[in-house]
Structures are given as structure tokens and as C-alpha cells.
Amino acid sequence: MNNFLFISAKCVIWALTLVFTFWTCAFGTVIRVPSVCPNIQAGIDAANNGDTVLVADGVYAGEGNINLDLKGKNIQVIAPNGPQFCVIDCGRKGRGFYFHNGEKETCIISGFKIVNGFVDGIGAEGMGGGIYCVNSSPTIKNCVISDNVAYEPGGGIALENSSAIIKNCIIRNNEAHRGGGIDCYNSQGVQVINCVVSKNTGWNIDGGISIYNSFINLVNCTVVFNTGNFGDGGIGGSFSTVNIKNCIVRYNTPDNLAFSPFAPVSVSYSDIQGGWLGMGNVDVNPLFVDSFNDDYHLRHGSPCVDAGTSDGAPVTDLDGNPRFDDPETEPNTGAGDLDYIDMGAYEYIPACHGDFNKDSDVDGTDLASFGEKYGKYECDSASNCEDDLNHDGRVDEQDLEIFAKNFGRSICPNYSN
Numbered sequence: 001m002n003n004f005l006f007i008s009a010k011c012v013i014w015a016l017t018l019v020f021t022f023w024t025c026a027f028g029t030v031i032r033v034p035s036v037c038p039n040i041q042a043g044i045d046a047a048n049n050g051d052t053v054l055v056a057d058g059v060y061a062g063e064g065n066i067n068l069d070l071k072g073k074n075i076q077v078i079a080p081n082g083p084q085f086c087v088i089d090c091g092r093k094g095r096g097f098y099f100h101n102g103e104k105e106t107c108i109i110s111g112f113k114i115v116n117g118f119v120d121g122i123g124a125e126g127m128g129g130g131i132y133c134v135n136s137s138p139t140i141k142n143c144v145i146s147d148n149v150a151y152e153p154g155g156g157i158a159l160e161n162s163s164a165i166i167k168n169c170i171i172r173n174n175e176a177h178r179g180g181g182i183d184c185y186n187s188q189g190v191q192v193i194n195c196v197v198s199k200n201t202g203w204n205i206d207g208g209i210s211i212y213n214s215f216i217n218l219v220n221c222t223v224v225f226n227t228g229n230f231g232d233g234g235i236g237g238s239f240s241t242v243n244i245k246n247c248i249v250r251y252n253t254p255d256n257l258a259f260s261p262f263a264p265v266s267v268s269y270s271d272i273q274g275g276w277l278g279m280g281n282v283d284v285n286p287l288f289v290d291s292f293n294d295d296y297h298l299r300h301g302s303p304c305v306d307a308g309t310s311d312g313a314p315v316t317d318l319d320g321n322p323r324f325d326d327p328e329t330e331p332n333t334g335a336g337d338l339d340y341i342d343m344g345a346y347e348y349i350p351a352c353h354g355d356f357n358k359d360s361d362v363d364g365t366d367l368a369s370f371g372e373k374y375g376k377y378e379c380d381s382a383s384n385c386e387d388d389l390n391h392d393g394r395v396d397e398q399d400l401e402i403f404a405k406n407f408g409r410s411i412c413p414n415y416s417n
């Protein structure tokens with residue numbers, strides 16, 4: 001028996017065992033791919049409601065790893081280390097996931113990078129280059145969906161008669177006839193939260209997000225550098241109710257927001273290029289760290305910092321960091337119980353001063369190191385001046401003051417700002 005058959009047999013036995021033990025075993029069995037089931041579809045097929053399919057790091061391609069069908073199951077399919085480490089490469093032979101059996105929000109996929117999807121059929125066959133949800137409303141989170149193509153709508157994700165939740169996702173460089181990033185069609189109650197939708201193209205219209213006869217909430221999203229060849233570069237909608245909150249919508253071509261008839265639109269606490277009427281809206285350069293290289297974190301001094309509303313906002317950002325009150329942005333221009341939520345998908349967290357051992361906190365260990373240097377030496381070169389926090393050549397009470405302000409911080413960003 002070759003390895004593949006052996007593993008497949010194990011997977012079948014695993015599935016049978018689950019059937020036999022269904023009545024006695026608690027929900028929450030973990031099914032591992034590829035160590036127990038050889039591919040992701042086999043893992044899904046072996047799972048029962050309440051189970052988790054845990055997908056190890058790696059690149060998954062070919063039969064059994066594309067056109068994945070959740071079959072209406074209430075399960076989670078999770079790559080625990082995230083999209084940097086777990087890739088579904090569709091190899092231009094189909095899409096990543098196809099939800100079409102009434103999946104609900106408790107059906108979750110998380111942690112995948114889905115690339116090179118390609119669907120060129122007519123109608124449904126050509127929708128959703130990365131993911132297609134029809135008559136189903138799963139939760140899609142912590143995913144990167146990039147470089148997928150659909151000849152019909154929805155280059156990254158197509159939603160049809162769906163109220164999917166799309167959270168903490170990056171949807172980038174996808175292309176479609178309409179809705180290069182996301183296409184919402186006849187879909188009521190779609191939630192798009194903490195997402196970056198960037199550099200997608202609609203060959204016809206709606207480069208970033210297309211909304212037709214739908215109801216959608218967009219909260220803390222960054223929708224930038226999308227192109228609609230014949231109009232509606234960023235977000236385009238008609239016959240729809242659209243709520244946009246704490247979002248940054250800029251640098252889309254030829255326009256940023258375009259809503260034609262019967263589209264009740266509410267835009268608030270958002271940075272919209274060209275401006276938009278609504279509470280808390282601004283039209284300002286958001287000072288991205290490096291948009292050329294797709295880094296849409298905010299830089300020090302960004303006017304989008306502490307300028308959103310906490311009303312209905314997610315408590316963490318796309319990186320999973322908590323929302324943070326930047327001490328140097330004062331007064332906060334945001335609203336709600338916490339008036340310091342940032343606009344966009346990423347919360348600005350200033351660099352920590354005093355994390356000498358670079359372990360992303362400022363604690364007793366750093367204090368001990370600071371204490372050793374305190375008052376003891378004059379700095380004669382940048383290399384030995386780490387403890388000289390204000391760079392004036394001495395480690396003294398002024399540095400202690402800065403250190404004290406940072407002491408106790410448990411989150412220090414790992415990106416440059």
C-alpha cells in the first residue's frame with residue numbers, strides 16, 4: 001500500500017470512527033490535515049458539526065485542496081499559524097472555497113492565503129475567483145485573498161444571497177468583470193470588518209467593492225488603489241443600503257465612492273478622498289507607512305489616528321492588537337465611549353521607548369537594564385546610547401521620565417514607524 005492510500009484509509013477510518021462515536025463524543029473533535037486526512041477536502045468530509053479541521057503550515061494545491069466545499073457543515077477550518085504560513089494555491093484551475101449549502105456564520109474558515117484562483121465560465125461558473133458564497137453565510141476571517149480572477153463578478157469574493165461575515169482579511173490584486181475585490185449581489189446583512197481591499201480591478205466597473213440590491217456594513221476597512229475601468233473605482237452601489245464607518249477610502253480610480261439610484265448611504269468617521277457628507281468624515285492624507293509595498297499601517301501624526309468612533313467598532317484591529325489611545329494625539333477627534341479608535345483596518349500603536357531587550361514589552365527586565373546605565377555614563381556614540389531615550393548624550397532624569405511613561409506597556413509594534 002503506498003503512502004497516499006494508507007493515509008486515505010486512515011482518514012476514512014477516522015470518519016467512520018467519528019460516525020460510531022457521534023452519540024457519545026462531545027462536540028469539538030480536531031481533525032488534522034495532512035497528518036490524518038491527506039487533503040483539506042478529506043478533512044472537511046471527515047468532520048461533523050462542531051468539529052475543527054486543523055490545517056498545518058504548507059502550500060496546498062490540486063484536487064482535494066481547491067474548490068473546497070463545506071457541504072453545509074457547522075465546522076471550523078483553521079490554519080492556526082495564519083496566511084503567511086498556509087497557502088491554498090488554486091493554480092488557475094478553480095477557486096479556493098465554494099459555499100453553496102446554507103452554511104451559517106458558525107461555519108468558519110480562518111488563516112488561509114488563497115491565491116491564483118481562476119474561474120472563466122458563464123454565470124455562477126465564473127463568479128468568485130477566490131471564494132464564492134451563494135445561499136450561504138459563512139464567516140471568513142484572518143485570510144489573505146490575492147491574485148484571483150473571475151470572468152463574472154467577484155474577483156476575490158463573490159456573495160450572492162449571502163450575509164457572510166468577512167473579518168480581518170486582506171483582499172488584494174484580484175480581478176473580475178465587476179467587483180474586483182468583493183461583489184455583493186442580492187445579499188442582506190453582509191459585514192466587512194477590519195479588512196484591507198487594495199489594488200483590485202473591475203474590468204467593467206467597481207474595482208474594490210460592488211454592491212447591488214444588498215445591505216452591507218463596512219467598518220474599519222481600508223479601501224485603496226482599486227480601479228474600475230469604466231467607473232466606480234473604490235466602492236460602487238445601487239439599490240442597496242450601505243453603512244460605512246471608520247473607513248479609509250482613497251486613491252481609487254476613477255473615483256472613490258459612487259452610489260446610483262436608491263442607495264441609502266451612511267458614511268461616518270471616515271477618510272474619503274474628495275470628501276463626503278457625514279458625522280466625523282475627513283478628507284486627509286492618512287500617512288500610510290508604505291502603500292507601494294501594501295503596508296497600510298498609519299504613521300506617526302496621521303490624522304486618522306484617534307479619529308473614529310467606538311460605536312459599533314471592533315475591539316481589536318487587523319493585526320489583533322487592541323484599539324489604543326495614542327498619547328501624542330490630543331485631543332482625540334473620535335467619538336463614542338472610547339474616542340480613540342483609528343480609522344482604517346490598522347490601529348496606530350506608537351513605538352515603545354524603553355523596550356531594551358526587544359521582547360515587545362516594557363517591564364522589570366527593561367527597568368533593570370535602564371537602572372544599570374542610569375547616571376553612569378556619557379554617550380559618545382549612537383551605538384552605546386540605547387538608554388539615552390531623548391538622545392541628548394546623557395542617561396538622566398529626562399530619560400527616566402520617558403521610560404516611566406512607557407513602563408507597563410505590553411504591546412509594542414513590530415513594524416517601523
Ligand SMILES: [Ca+2]
Nearest residue numbers: 306324340342
Ligand atoms: Ca487610536
Ligand SMILES: [Ca+2]
Nearest residue numbers: 306325326329
Ligand atoms: Ca489620543
Ligand SMILES: [Ca+2]
Nearest residue numbers: 355359361362
Ligand atoms: Ca522588554
Ligand SMILES: [Ca+2]
Nearest residue numbers: 388390392394
Ligand atoms: Ca538623555
